[in-house]
Amino acid sequence: MTAPGALLRREAVPLLVFLLLAAAPLLGFSHSHELTLMARAMILGIAAVSLSLLVGGAGLVSLGHAASMGFGCYAVVILDAANIVEAAIVVPVAIAAAALFSLVTGAVAIRTSGVHFIMITLAFGQMAYFTAASLAPYGGDDGYTLYARNTVFGRDWLQDRMAFHYVCLGLLVLAWLLCRVLLASRFGRVLRAARENPQRVLAVGFNPYPFRLVAYVIAGAVGGLAGVLLANATEFVAPAYISWQRSGELLFMVILGGVGSLHGAILGALAYVLLEEQLAALTEHWRMIFGPLLILCVLFLRGGLAGLLAPREAARHG
């Protein structure tokens, strides 16, 4: 139904972003500081895309998404303390733990909606945060320093910053593709319809609840993966990584990029991280500028950055 040309045009923005990220280290942005920054942006991008699946796709505005990242981070930490550093073990464990947490908390949270849903996800997120802070063997409030990054099938590839860059990029593309495919499937159609008009979905014979719960679990699993990467990127994990402020940041990236556009979440993450970096270099009180700037973006950038870059017709779920 869609010609390859039309598909290319529709996906021009995300493809361009991925290309630029792939080319950046080769174009001279290969200092460790620059690579660190880009890795951070891509990792938060992965978490933001999965949150975008919830917010833009399912209409579930979660303020506890950082908790799923936390499960990824602490899976790395806890296994590291047990001398298990193999990614082939760490990643499945992290994803399973994050998914299980999402299943249990989601089963309760999704029974509510609107502000109640936001508050319940926030509460569960804070429970995860305080649990992490009380894990004395793993540094408690002070955090835990990893001896080294995870190995991949016994090799220390992730130690190489360049390789790590492309691992992050590859997983970012995969996360985006996964969410895209999901939204375009039968499952995604029910999800999208239930966001726009739950009454209608009930009246054709669907209960939206299990669909929303599955989306919540998938988003949590992807968040867990992002957490593994984050721990590896910084080689350090602290409860502060998963505070509610981080959840707020993720939500903000989604809104800044444009709710309803998956690649918007990636744009939002990139813009957020770069802006934060630039302003922090400028002044110690960078939040004084950052805050108002974000407010202006929300007020005047309807459709977010993705809407700004969309070729003529508004991009929906791009």
Added chain:
Amino acid sequence: MAEPPLLELRRLRKQFGGLVVTNDVSLSVPAGEIHAIIGPNGAGKTSLIHQVSGTLAPDAGQILFAGRDITRLPLHRRVRAGLARSFQITCIVPGFTALENVALAVQAREGSSFRFFRPVALEAPLNDAARAALEEVGMGARAAVPAGSLSHGEKRQLELAIALATRPRLLLLDEPLAGAGPEETERLIAILRRLRRDYTIVLVEHDMRAVFALADRISVLVYGRVIATGSPDAIRGNAEVRAAYLGEDEALPEGVAA
């Protein structure tokens, strides 16, 4: 024993505080009938249809569908059982195309919707069935239009198509003509007339001309109570019904004086 009526209400009762909106309503609708429910404003028609469709729980009484007690079944399970409804206030997914709105309903009865990877827009069986339902209500040419930009009358037709796509045994139509212009009304009546061949219909409607043209039997609801049930002719001649409508702007059609 004779086949049970497709829909049967037994002594249904609902009250909000001191206001009894449904007062001991018993009705039975055999398969193949168009049964209209009429009554002056505030008679409790909408509350009644909400209870039948499953969006409002009755305080007492029973709802039987094809002999099965569905009183406690939630809306989506009733739809799966074959009881489709249209809404008084248009209920569509505005961001979807007309076709996708109907395909969603087809999806609900065609296999599992926990399928995650195949692009649903390319599933020919869903689209074909959806297109057929749109044709059935004369909307075939509007399949690709976003539902939010359809005209009011077209939205009503779309809603009928969605209801049909669930393959219902009974159609519960809540004021399908509400807000439609004269031309749209004519078109919708023609569609309903065609549908009566294949479906049992419970119709709540203000447009008396349409009701008397379509219905096999009519029940008149006043203050939550059924004051009369019968053929259109019997209802026309019923003194109690005429009294209930006196002073109402929605008068019975002309030529009904005995």
